[in-house]
Amino acid sequence: MNTLRDLMTDNRVLDLGPLPAPRLAPNATLHQALQFLVRGRRGAIVAVDGMRPVGIFTERDVLRRLPAGKRDTTPLSEVMSKPPATIRRKASLREAIEAMVEHGYRHLVVVDRDGELKGLLTSNDLVQYLTDQFPEETVNLPPRLRQQYLSPEGA
């Protein structure tokens, strides 16, 4: 039986399967970026030049910068964070978690050896992957552990 610690060390980012990365060119408009954020459901979009990530635009960026009266035609390159925080596909989950916790990031852009975009890793992907490894007994526990059944099972 594994512990969560083993899982974090033994599994790599690429073991998580496909990690969709909604992407746009840096000259896309803020309007397009917002639509992508809404539809992409990943909490962030990656600005790319070809296959190379050059920036990231997250829901946090919207919260931080938007109501300051930016117009819908503002280019993405003016509102995105750059350069984006990246992680190699072959990094362990522990390395990914450390990078997120240390800097407070909830998104890491996944790249291959050549620095080309391979996906977008979110903190939820990590939580979800780790909890997917729980055996059924754990997830089927009643939320109230001290809950008493009124009659014996099967009675």
Added chain:
Amino acid sequence: MRCPACDHENIPGEDLCADCGMDLAGLDVQVWGVDPEDPLLAKPLAELPLNKPLTLGSTCSVAEAIELMRENHAGCVFVESKEQELVGVFTERDVTVRIASRGRDPEQTRLGEVMTSGPVVLQRDDPISWALHRMGIDGYRQVPVVDGERIRGVLSSRTVLQLLLDS
């Protein structure tokens, strides 16, 4: 599959060692999944460093909520009734989906119009395994931890990840 008695290298899945006849059944079966007995998973949420919840009333404006989230580096505000009961939540994602992408004016929009009513909650005595499970399934980054109807703290995915690192 190496025989623990004589070190003979057997074909994987073999029931008996081909060399010494030792019973090998079940020895190479890897048990799948996380150990449910892990003491970390059984800890109640009350023992974790929960974040302080930000709360506002439903008649406050979205602009106030955004300001509060910015100042406190928080991802959501909770909406309380006059009796201080938790009635809703307004998140960073809601700012994008319900305000910015629709061009709504945060000054003119009341929290009650755009919040999500009846948020999923965790109880203070729930075990961490349950919290992880809910967060994994629902995909929430922050979940309020309540005691009865009143909010006592917020469990964030960052706290959860930090906990895993420290374990």
